[in-house]
Amino acid sequence: MEQKKVGILGGGQLGRMLISPAIDLDIELHFLENDSDAPCSAVSKNFHKGDITNEQDVLGFGRQMDVISIEIEKVSADALEQLEKEGKKVFPQPAIIRLIQDKRLQKQFYKDNHIPTSDFVLIDNKEELIKYLTEKTKSDSNLFPIVQKLGKDGYDGKGVQILKNVEDAKQNGFEAPSLLEEKVDIEKEISVIVARNEKGEIAVFDAVEMVVNEKYNLLDYLLAPAQITESQKEESIRLAKEVIEKLGNKEGINGMVGLLAVELFIDKKGNILVNEVAPRPHNSGHHTIEASTTSQYAQHLRSILNLPLGKTTLRSSAAILNLIGEENHTGKPFYEGLDKLLDLENVYPHIYGKKITKPARKMGHITILGNDVDSIKEKIDKVKSSIRVITK
Structure with missing residues (x-):
């Protein structure tokens, strides 16, 4: 295999964990990150200082690479689209990154593609939020609690809140464009990580069960494999495959290339609903380093370089x-x-x-x-x- 220069936008812990499998395959990894103390800075000789949200910084970095990818979604999609036009391989594809960057577009994508997800409504500002909730409570006494999510820039539990009543919305509602979601009566939260290369090969890791730290609204711990029924396992895998393939059915893209974490809810009635996705290595796949035949990090590199995908057997x-x-x-x-x-x-x-x-x-x-x-x-x-x- 000819050695490739792979540029990763972001220099955090997810990028850091890409380094070991890159060494194994003699892949030359480069990182772009504005924080000189980022986790990758101390362990990568190819650490470039620059703003991953700045179009010119990303263009300058990307033009030196054979393949460009990400370890965080908050990047300049404009720059990535330009690099793609210039013939650079950018995976996941920029149009998909742009869609996933905005939770409002994400939810609309699920609805348009008949992928099961919780009911939602799009809200443009706080004034519209209060007006909508005030009117809706007149006809729906069971409206609250309801989940509000910022369209953009939410992460690790930030940008997500539960509104208990209209007064709560007046005090704490987000000013920026957001969405309101029905609060699902959750039995379990699970995640399925799926990978796809340019040849169209797909590999799926077993579903894991996620237990959330309610105080901080981020993952406390996960269990692999998820303690779910065989039919739920099959349905979660089917949905993950459907999402990664349908994400690519736009603007001439034939299926997403890269690694995709699909977070799902199982409600008290047994229904499986897609919550959110992340187009990169994910917190819910860390266990694969020790527990799986192929780690999610090795799989990410295999997928974006169009290499055969690794087996996803859970060894423990x-x-x-x-x-x-x-x-x-x-x-x-x-x-x-x-x-x-x-x-x-x-x-x-x-x-x-x-x-x-x-x-x-x-x-x-x-x-x-x-x-x-x-x-x-x-x-x-x-x-x-x-x-x-x-x-x-």
Whole structure:
């Protein structure tokens, strides 16, 4: 295989975890990131300082690469579209990145393509939000609670809130364009990661079960495989394949190329609904580094370089715990109890190398392997209590 220069927009932990499989395949990875202390900066010799949302920075970087991809969605889609016009390979395709950047467009895409998702309405500003909710409550006494999501720039639980009544909307409603979603009566949250290369080959990882930290609205831990029925497993895989293929059915694109994390809800009636997608490696796939035949990071590189996709067999049951900054601790991180954690069998910490910790900031993750999910569940609290991210 001829060595390729692959440019990644973003230099965070997801990019950092791409480096190991890139070395294995002799892929020359380059990163563009504005933060000189980003996780990739200390471990990549090809770290370029620049703003991934700035059109000129992205153009200058991308023109030096053979293939351009992303590790975060908040990038200059205009620049990527221009690079594509100039003949550069950009995966996922810029039109798909642009669609996914806006949750309003995402939801409309699901509706237009008959992909099951929760009911929603698009809201342009806070005034329209209050007017809509005031009118709607006259005919629907069960309207609240209702979920409001910012169209753009929400991440890790930010830009998502639950409104309890009209007064709540008046006080806390988002000013920017948003969407209102019916609050699903959730039985389980699951995620399925699917990959597709230019040849049209598709590979799907088993569904994982996600348990959300309600306080911060981000992943607390996940279990792999998800504890769901065989029919639910089959339906979740079918939906993931449908989404990655239909995302490409526009503007001459024949299917999305790259890695796609599809987050789904299973409601109390057993219905499976698509919540959101992310067109890149994802928090819900970290366990694949130790637990799967092919990691999501290796699969991302295989897909964007049009290589044969790796097998997705789950070799071991697994759990992932997010390692987040403790409350009241902002500054240089200290990983209290790391030595205790390293003494535990089948427990694998991944420290992201961030220079500053903040409350609820993702500072790393911990993988736990075991023979079955039940035995792993018994370990979770012990692992959680073994380590804290604090400042000294």
